[in-house]
Amino acid sequence: MIRRLVPGTLTLLLxxxxxxxxxxxLVRAAGTxxxxxxxxxxxxxxxVTFTIWQALLSTLLSVGPAVxxxxxxxxxxxxxxxxxxxRLFGLPLVLPTLVGIxxxxxxxxxAGLFNRLLAGxxxxxxxxxxxxxxxxIAHAFFxxxxxxxxxxxxxxxxxxxxxxxATQLGMRSRHVxxxxxxPLLRQxxxxxxxxxxxxxxxxxxxxxxxxxxxxxxxxxxxLYQAVRFEFDLGKAVQFALLQVAxxxxxxxxxxxxxxxxxxxxAMQRPQDRPDVAGWGGRIVDTAVLLAAAAFVLLxxxxxxxxxxxxxxxxxxxxxxxxxxxxRSLAVAVAAGLLATAAxxxxxxxxxxxxxxxxxxxxxxxxxxxxxxxLVVSPLVIGTGLFALLSPVADVFAIGLVLVVAINAxxxxxxxxxxxxxxxxxxxxxxxxLCASLGIAGWNRLRLVxxPLLRRPIGTAFALTAALAVxxxxxxxxxxxxxxxTLPLLLYQRMAAYQLDAAAVTAVVLAVLxxxxxxxxxxxxxxxxxx
Amino acid sequence: xxxxxLDAVAFRYEDMQMRFDLQVEDGECLAVIGPSGAGKSTLLxxxxxxxxxxxxxxxxxxxxxxxxxxxxxxxxxxxxxxxxFAHLDVAANVGLGVHPGLKLTTAxxxxxxxxxxxxxxxGLTERLPSQLSGGERQRVALARSLVRDRxxxxxxEPFGALGPxxxxxxxxxxxxxxxxxxxxxxxxxxxxxDALYAATRTAFVHAGHVLQVGATRDLLDGAAGTELRAYLGxxxxxxxxxxx
Numbered sequence: 075m076i077r078r079l080v081p082g083t084l085t086l087l088l089x090x091x092x093x094x095x096x097x098x099x100l101v102r103a104a105g106t107x108x109x110x111x112x113x114x115x116x117x118x119x120x121x122v123t124f125t126i127w128q129a130l131l132s133t134l135l136s137v138g139p140a141v142x143x144x145x146x147x148x149x150x151x152x153x154x155x156x157x158x159x160x161r162l163f164g165l166p167l168v169l170p171t172l173v174g175i176x177x178x179x180x181x182x183x184x185a186g187l188f189n190r191l192l193a194g195x196x197x198x199x200x201x202x203x204x205x206x207x208x209x210x211i212a213h214a215f216f217x218x219x220x221x222x223x224x225x226x227x228x229x230x231x232x233x234x235x236x237x238x239x240a241t242q243l244g245m246r247s248r249h250v251x252x253x254x255x256x257p258l259l260r261q262x263x264x265x266x267x268x269x270x271x272x273x274x275x276x277x278x279x280x281x282x283x284x285x286x287x288x289x290x291x292x293x294x295x296x297l298y299q300a301v302r303f304e305f306d307l308g309k310a311v312q313f314a315l316l317q318v319a320x321x322x323x324x325x326x327x328x329x330x331x332x333x334x335x336x337x338x339x340a341m342q343r344p345q346d347r348p349d350v351a352g353w354g355g356r357i358v359d360t361a362v363l364l365a366a367a368a369f370v371l372l373x374x375x376x377x378x379x380x381x382x383x384x385x386x387x388x389x390x391x392x393x394x395x396x397x398x399x400x401r402s403l404a405v406a407v408a409a410g411l412l413a414t415a416a417x418x419x420x421x422x423x424x425x426x427x428x429x430x431x432x433x434x435x436x437x438x439x440x441x442x443x444x445x446x447x448l449v450v451s452p453l454v455i456g457t458g459l460f461a462l463l464s465p466v467a468d469v470f471a472i473g474l475v476l477v478v479a480i481n482a483x484x485x486x487x488x489x490x491x492x493x494x495x496x497x498x499x500x501x502x503x504x505x506x507l508c509a510s511l512g513i514a515g516w517n518r519l520r521l522v523x524x525p526l527l528r529r530p531i532g533t534a535f536a537l538t539a540a541l542a543v544x545x546x547x548x549x550x551x552x553x554x555x556x557x558x559t560l561p562l563l564l565y566q567r568m569a570a571y572q573l574d575a576a577a578v579t580a581v582v583l584a585v586l587x588x589x590x591x592x593x594x595x596x597x598x599x600x601x602x603x604x
Numbered sequence: 605x606x607x608x609x610l611d612a613v614a615f616r617y618e619d620m621q622m623r624f625d626l627q628v629e630d631g632e633c634l635a636v637i638g639p640s641g642a643g644k645s646t647l648l649x650x651x652x653x654x655x656x657x658x659x660x661x662x663x664x665x666x667x668x669x670x671x672x673x674x675x676x677x678x679x680x681x682x683x684x685x686x687x688x689f690a691h692l693d694v695a696a697n698v699g700l701g702v703h704p705g706l707k708l709t710t711a712x713x714x715x716x717x718x719x720x721x722x723x724x725x726x727g728l729t730e731r732l733p734s735q736l737s738g739g740e741r742q743r744v745a746l747a748r749s750l751v752r753d754r755x756x757x758x759x760x761e762p763f764g765a766l767g768p769x770x771x772x773x774x775x776x777x778x779x780x781x782x783x784x785x786x787x788x789x790x791x792x793x794x795x796x797x798d799a800l801y802a803a804t805r806t807a808f809v810h811a812g813h814v815l816q817v818g819a820t821r822d823l824l825d826g827a828a829g830t831e832l833r834a835y836l837g838x839x840x841x842x843x844x845x846x847x848x
Contacts, residue, residue, distance in 0.1 A: 504689065511752075
């Protein structure tokens with residue numbers, strides 16, 4: 075049926091229009107700039123070196139500890155509050171970046187908890203946050219929980235028989251790690267490390283707020299400064315093309331190391347492990363888990379405490395806040411809807427290709443294209459569209475439309491990951507039955523797809539909307555007085571050192587983000603057993 | 605009138621080139637046996653229209669169905685599993701055989717109820733599939749095939765996961781329905797006993813071709829071809845497995 079190829083084609087068209095448009099803008103503007111001179115300039119070299127260096131360190135500091143935390147979680151299946159801890163580790167993914175950053179500042183800033191503890195130990199408190207250390211701490215705050223959640227399935231994939239065998243052979247903890255856990259981890263770590271590295275490489279808000287000045291500029295921030303402060307589009311385009319080239323090389327190189335290990339979930343029987351009973355292991359695991367919990371929880375609690383102690387009335391009475399809330403909500407719902415619809419459509423077509431036309435490679439390619447935005451960062455797309463449209467239109471007037479489109483494309487990988495497996499399963503189980511009974515089109519949507527998939531559809535919609543609500547990236551490029559969203563308002567207050575008002579605004583933003591997530595997930599996904 | 609004829613039906617799956625020639629007489633029950641991966645399920649899927657023949661023709665009751673959509677072929681197929689929608693109750697699962705959008709009249713509902721009665725499931729109409737046993741689930745699928753009222757019934761090992769006694773019971777039910785409705789039945793099975801019990805004739809499929817067709821007892825007893833001999837191994841016809 076040709077009809078089933080239409081939805082995916084529409085999604086590819088949307089991607090082509092936005093990303094292709096951005097590239098067209100970059101390439102056209104690139105014709106007028108001197109690339110050789112740019113690459114020779116000390117500024118460009120310093121920015122590139124720092125970008126790679128901070129991403130490398132951030133990856134090591136996020137993934138290294140994540141291995142310890144994931145191993146402790148795997149070994150301590152009965153750890154009190156384990157499920158709660160896992161949910162806590164899910165928060166930083168959705169949490170608006172600026173809220174997390176404020177939390178990090180509250181703990182590790184000059185007057186923060188960390189410095190007060192040091193003072194208690196007799197160490198002179200000092201300001202170390204606004205440079206490389208601040209960037210690394212914030213990146214670890216966001217990515218350590220993510221890496222932990224990505225690594226944990228490795229242990230689920232070890233079959234119970236392996237543990238029984240290890241027990242029989244008298245393996246100690248270090249043997250278990252070397253002979254059982256490490257071989258599996260080695261296959262998964264490059265992929266997980268690659269994801270974290272790319273996130274840190276293209277990280278924007280963290281470097282903008284904690285970098286502490288042009289000395290610690292990454293390519294993303296240099297791009298933003300060239301567009302917004304130096305009005306030097308040529309320079310921005312040079313940085314954008316550089317960013318794309320480096321990301322492309324990194325991803326191509328990464329492909330050679332990342333082997334896609336199918337992690338088949340086996341029955342989890344952690345109590346069968348030979349190394350759970352020892353006291354040494356217990357103490358180490360407990361310490362690791364408590365430290366990780368504190369590392370994630372303390373900044374969140376600090377934001378909440380500061381916000382609730384701040385000038386709530388003054389902030390809430392401000393009309394600008396509610397206008398920003400309204401704009402953010404509209405942007406988030408529109409971006410979430412667009413991402414979910416586009417992702418769903420793409421998956422319907424890739425399912426048709428995979429299951430009914432036996433073209434698994436074409437299907438996989440389509441799904442990979444959906445993740446293209448991981449290589450072409452949102453700010454690069456923004457710069458490209460800026461270069462393309464600024465001669466013909468008022469880009470600031472249509473800023474929010476661009477923000478919606480780019481946020482939708484940023485959400486696409488999450489939709490594909492959330493909705494893909496269940497959608498494929500429904501096809502595998504029910505395609506033939508539906509064909510033989512003539513259940514197609516609207517009937518199939520109403521009777522089969524929707525009841526079976528509304529749960530993951532709700533989750534995908536909620537996730538993409540929540541991510542869009544907290545995004546400070548593209549909006550920083552296009553935002554003006556009349557299009558300020560809540561994250562941009564929060565950033566302006568932070569930049570103006572109105573820290574008390576910022577704390578209250580951060581709480582409003584966090585409540586908006588998690589509230590929106592919960593309302594959409596329940597409202598669309600429904601509740602009750604399924 | 606539902607004679608099933610496959611004439612040089614070619615189908616390619618990965619590196620395997622299949623080619624089927626087969627005649628199934630109107631109202632007969634033909635068993636299809638053969639090693640896994642030989643193409644038994646593909647043969648049924650081609651007849652049902654889930655796979656499309658590269659060349660050749662498929663006729664049912666004299667009508668060329670080669671390019672028809674599965675839902676309009678005079679065929680109902682039961683799979684090994686996933687015959688039911690897990691989120692819909694028994695009545696809805698059967699009702700989908702009447703109308704693919706579940707728009708049912710009072711008369712339609714009565715037909716659903718009577719079909720469920722014929723397979724021995726009256727009273728379970730509001731259960732979800734998860735609340736039924738494996739045998740009951742396949743009965744629901746059989747009830748749906750009754751309301752669809754198609755002259756050809758394709759069974760792709762739907763009773764393979766059931767124990768011997770229950771499997772025999774289901775085969776009895778199929779035979780009773782076949783006799784009552786004059787159905788043409790193709791039964792894929794891994795158990796030669798099933799073929800012996802339910803099918804007058806048997807086809808042996810090997811490497812994408814129908815190698816032998818004949819009366820079940822002769823085929824299993826004589827076991828002339830070397831491939832068939834190798835497939836059957838030590839299988840012997842025991843008295844308990846004889847035809848009634």
